[in-house]
Structures are given as C-alpha cells and as structure tokens.
Amino acid sequence: MPTYSLASNEVPYGPLPGVAEIVAERLPDLNRYPDPASTALTLALSERLGVGADELSLGTGSVAVCQQITLAACSPGDEVVYAWRSFEAYPIVTTLAHARSVQVPLLPDARHDLPAMAAAVTDRTRVVFVCTPNNPTGPAVTEAELLDFLERVPDDVLVVVDEAYYEFGLDADGVPDLDGVAITRGRPNVMVLRTFSKAYGLAGMRVGYGVASPVVAAALRKCATPFGVSLPAQAAAIASLDQQDELRARVARVRAERARVMAAARSLGFDVPDSAANFYWVPLGHDAERFAHECKEHGVTVRAFPEEGVRITVGEAQAGDTVLEILRGYAPASSGDGGSAGGSMAASVE
Ligand SMILES: Cc1ncc(COP(=O)(O)O)c(C=O)c1O
Incomplete structure (x- = not known):
C-alpha cells in the first residue's frame, strides 16, 4: 500500500525544475559555513x-522569523495577539519570549475576527499575528478587512501578516488575492512573512523570510541564528525564484485539486470553510482523532486537532480520494449518502 502525507501542507511535486541539481552542485562545499548574511x-x-x-x-523557515519577531519585540509580560485556532508556532514563540498569548476566537465560519483582535490590543501588546490564509482552517482575510484592521491598531504594535501560503492565492496571471508586501509600503509597523516551504516545494530546506521596515528588519536579523540558512538552502531558494512559470503551473494544479476535493467533502454534508491555501478543514469535532487514525490505517496521514477538526493537505489525487472515501463514513446524518465524492474513490480504498 502506498503511503501519503497530507498532514503538513507540503506540495506533492518536489522542488521546482533544476533546483535539486543546483543543490547537488553545492554539496562538495559542505565543509564551509554559509554566507551568514545570505547576500x-x-x-x-x-x-x-x-x-x-x-x-x-x-x-x-518562516517559523524561525516568527521567533525573531517575538524575541526582538517582546519583554517578559508583554502580550502577543493572534486568532485561535491558528498556526501552532504562535503560542510557542510567544512563550519562548516570556510574553503572554492573547488568543481571539475565530468567527463561526473559521475566519479571523479582526474587529475583536483590534479590540484585544492593550498597551502591553507588542505583536499581532494575522495568519492569511489561516492555518489550519483555510480562509484568507480580504484586503479591505486588513486595511480596516490596520487603521484600528496603534502604530507602535507590530502587525505580522503571515503569508506562508501566499502563492496559492496567485491566479493564472500571477495576480494575488492579497499582497501583504504592498500593504507594508508606508506602514512601518506592518510586516509580512513568507516561505519557500510550501508552494516552492522546499520544506526540507528550511528557508523563509520576513519583509519589514529597515528598522524592524535590522532588529530581526540581530535575533537570527548565526549561519542559519545553509549553503544548499540559499542556492535552492535562488534557483526557485527563477521558476515563476512552473510555480504558477503547480499552483493552478493545487487549486484545481482543492476545488475538487472541497466540493466533494461539502457534497457529503460537511461544513468546510473556504480555503485559499493548499489544505482544507473538516470540522469533525470529537470524531477528528478517530478519522485521522482510520486514514492512517489506509496509508494517508492527515492532521487531527482533537475535539475540533481535521486539516487535510491538498496532495495526490489518489490520497485525496482515499480520504474522501473514509470521510463518507463520518458524513452528518442529515445528509444521508451525500452524493458522489468524485473520482476513483471506491477503487482507491481497499
Ligand atoms: C501559517 C504558517 N506560517 C509559517 C509556517 C512556517 O513554515 P516554515 O517554517 O516551513 O517556513 C507555517 C508552516 O506550516 C504556517 O502554516
């Protein structure tokens, strides 16, 4: 039985063309430290x-930049505001900086409650993380919502727009739903996080970055692990940036598969929130862990959040079909059989 990982929001395609070869070329230099400034x-x-x-x-990885942020911005007892549930590193990097997490519940449709987040800002707040699209639930904030939020947040609070899944919002012409970098222009208290781990297919290389005002970026660099980004990782990221056409092509494939599996899950009666990322969320509540266990028995790992739901990466169609077939057994009673979940499901689950 083949095994698939739909648990960590990686793409199933590997690095972009030519990137693995460039990494291989750098291997003889592994006795050397990398350029510490990644010039x-x-x-x-x-x-x-x-x-x-x-x-x-x-x-x-951009998770390391998350840590640079809380280390640079927070003193013990300061507050870090973010939606919950959201990216699990936020509470970790907050605690590592001896700061306090202020978690603002998502709206019932799994979107950020930005007005409530603005209201949660106090004079102890140093950082707000806005995760868009939100991991693990999927919805993105709109540009209008974000701009309205920024109006309400004091200038001395650093707003971090975490766009780890930014590339999945690019349409066929490479136009994004939301461009956080454009929003940082002229707003020195706003910064963006992006990564090569997701659409670029370099999760194993560990490269991410923040875009911030010069003052903030300098403070972040001081908190970075020295020589953190390896020589092959720097080379891989540079080579990947040259592959924008291929990147867009794979994003289009992910978006098409995302539409297929989400439509199938919804047709089974599940209240699947919108997703602008390469994963979707099924609010399975107390069935979450049992479902994930059953998927694993059929060779597919998905990510369960006990008592809440399951995050399923959009990956190989075969794996998506297996998950959908298992999901059918958890369909809300009201939906009955729920109709077809599409594709080759029946054949894929033995
Ligand atoms: C919202 C979000 N931000 C940041 C990251 C960090 O990714 P990386 O450290 O691989 O760049 C992830 C990874 O899953 C994520 O989901």
Whole structure:
C-alpha cells in the first residue's frame, strides 16, 4: 500500500525544475559555513519583491522569523495577539519570549475576527499575528478587512501578516488575492512573512523570510541564528525564484485539486470553510482523532486537532480520494449518502 502525507501542507511535486541539481552542485562545499548574511538570496528576493535588501530578514523557515519577531519585540509580560485556532508556532514563540498569548476566537465560519483582535490590543501588546490564509482552517482575510484592521491598531504594535501560503492565492496571471508586501509600503509597523516551504516545494530546506521596515528588519536579523540558512538552502531558494512559470503551473494544479476535493467533502454534508491555501478543514469535532487514525490505517496521514477538526493537505489525487472515501463514513446524518465524492474513490480504498 502506498503511503501519503497530507498532514503538513507540503506540495506533492518536489522542488521546482533544476533546483535539486543546483543543490547537488553545492554539496562538495559542505565543509564551509554559509554566507551568514545570505547576500545573494537577499538580493534576489529584494529584486523580485521590489523591496530594499535592508527590509529583509531570513531564517530557517518562516517559523524561525516568527521567533525573531517575538524575541526582538517582546519583554517578559508583554502580550502577543493572534486568532485561535491558528498556526501552532504562535503560542510557542510567544512563550519562548516570556510574553503572554492573547488568543481571539475565530468567527463561526473559521475566519479571523479582526474587529475583536483590534479590540484585544492593550498597551502591553507588542505583536499581532494575522495568519492569511489561516492555518489550519483555510480562509484568507480580504484586503479591505486588513486595511480596516490596520487603521484600528496603534502604530507602535507590530502587525505580522503571515503569508506562508501566499502563492496559492496567485491566479493564472500571477495576480494575488492579497499582497501583504504592498500593504507594508508606508506602514512601518506592518510586516509580512513568507516561505519557500510550501508552494516552492522546499520544506526540507528550511528557508523563509520576513519583509519589514529597515528598522524592524535590522532588529530581526540581530535575533537570527548565526549561519542559519545553509549553503544548499540559499542556492535552492535562488534557483526557485527563477521558476515563476512552473510555480504558477503547480499552483493552478493545487487549486484545481482543492476545488475538487472541497466540493466533494461539502457534497457529503460537511461544513468546510473556504480555503485559499493548499489544505482544507473538516470540522469533525470529537470524531477528528478517530478519522485521522482510520486514514492512517489506509496509508494517508492527515492532521487531527482533537475535539475540533481535521486539516487535510491538498496532495495526490489518489490520497485525496482515499480520504474522501473514509470521510463518507463520518458524513452528518442529515445528509444521508451525500452524493458522489468524485473520482476513483471506491477503487482507491481497499
Ligand atoms: C501559517 C504558517 N506560517 C509559517 C509556517 C512556517 O513554515 P516554515 O517554517 O516551513 O517556513 C507555517 C508552516 O506550516 C504556517 O502554516
């Protein structure tokens, strides 16, 4: 039985064309430390994003930049506001900085409650994380919602727009739903997080970055792990940036598969929130763990959040079909059989 991981929001395609070869070329140099400033990658990002090199801070994944943020911005007892449920690193990096988490519940449709988050800001608040699209539930905030939120937040609070899944919002012409980097322009208390781990297919390389005002970016770089981003990782990220056509093609594939599996899950009667990412959320409540266990027995790992729901990565169609077939057994009673979940499900689950 083949095994599939739909548990960590990776893409199933591997690195972009030519990237693995470039990594292989760097392997003989592994006795050397990498360029600590990641100069070439910083330049490549600065050109692609149209921001200054002094507005960037890199890390071993954007989770490392999350940690730079709380270390740089927070003193013991300060507050960090974020939606909940959201990315699980936020409470961890908050605690590591001896700060206090202020978790603002998501709306019933699994979206950020930005007015409530603005209201949760106090004079102890140093950082607000806005995760868009939200991991694990999927919805993105709109540009209008974000701009309205920014109006309400004091200038001395750092608002972090976490766009780990940004590329999945690009349409066929490469136009994003929301461009956090554009929103940072002229707003020195707003920054963006992005990563090479998701659409670029480099989760194993550990490269992410923040785009911030020069003052904030300099403070973040001071909190970075020295020599953190390895030589092969820097080379892989640079090579990946040159593959925008291929990136868009894979994003289109993920979006098409996402539409298929989400429609199938909804047709079974599940209240699946919108997703602008490469995963979707099924609110299975107390069945979440049992469902994940059953998926595992059929060779597919998904991510259960006990008593809440299950996050399922959009991956190989075969794996998606297996999950849908198992999901059928958990369909809300009111929906009955719920109709077809599509594709080759029946054949895929033995
Ligand atoms: C919302 C969000 N932000 C940041 C990250 C961090 O990713 P990485 O450290 O691989 O760049 C993830 C990873 O799952 C995520 O879901």
